[in-house]
Amino acid sequence: MEGVKHIVAVASGKGGVGKSTVTVNLALAMAAEGYRVGILDADIYGPSQAQMLGVGEGVRPQAAGENRMYPLKAHGLQAMSMAFMVDVREPMVWRGPMVAGAFQQLLSQTQWDDLDFLFIDMPPGTGDIQLTLAQKVPVDGAVIVTTPQDIALLDARKGIEMFRKVNVPVFGVVENMSLHVCSNCGHGEPIFGEGGGERIANEYETRLLGRLPLALSIREQVDGGRPTVVAEPDGEVTATFRDMARQVAEQVQGQGAEGPSISFGD
DSSP: OTTEEEEEEEEOSSTTSOHHHHHHHHHHHHHHTTOOEEEEEOOSSSOOHHHHTTOOTTOOOOBOSTTOBOOEEETTEEEEEGGGTSOTTOOOOOOHHHHHHHHHHHHHHBOOOSEEEEEEEOOSSSSHHHHHHHHHSOOOEEEEEEOSSHHHHHHHHHHHHHHHHTTOOEEEEEEOSOSEEOTTTOOEEOTTOSSHHHHHHHHTTOOEEEEOOBOHHHHHHHHTTOOHHHHOTTSHHHHHHHHHHHHHHHHHHHTOTTOOOOOOOO
16 A cells, blocks of 8 residues: 555454454554554444544545545544544445445545554454455454453454455454453452453464453543543553554564565455
8 A cells, every 4th residue: 555564454353342442552552662653444334533533523634636635643643534524423324335445445545644554443343344455455464352251252263264364464362351440449350251362362373462451541531532542651551552562563574674475366
């Protein structure tokens, strides 16, 4: 992709595991490591990155010549989302081919400005958008987000298998909501189970990039448009995100200066 050196997909296979929260904080953490970073919200039906990045309702991208547009900028990131194109209350009542076409337009018509990393916040599932991404975009690798819960792990496995079928390396697994931390007393309790992320990472011979707590502050920060990496740059959770970002960068660099050579079928 023009203006982009490396592309990392963040996926879950299942909704409700905090994938978008992980994506935006991971992108911000990569930027904090000194890279030029962008984020593409590929969830056409339920885009959330606009609110998470604090982009005001009604803010629209500027044209960059015929059939192209500049990404918006927020917290040092370049960002593009369907939420920048339509009213946030308007449902996208579209069939699969229309959704895939909209995603392809966001990919091909955004004028990214010399990015080192573009993070793609994937929608749940393994459908049209995932297939379009695999066929049209040279993805360097994927990050899988799950919770320790067995039901979430079932879908995380499907996500890993999907990327392997299209020859996209899986950089690792992020175990989100691994420990509930009480905001009053600080007591931690693994309400979704323990060790699920590590088990699935071992099963697929990839790495556990990190564990994240189920904390009220993380939810409040993204809802307020100031994700944790921005709101608490010296906090423990931010340190975890920055460690994950370094691991992703390390794996991309290990593939060679220009990233892997990947070809996809039609």
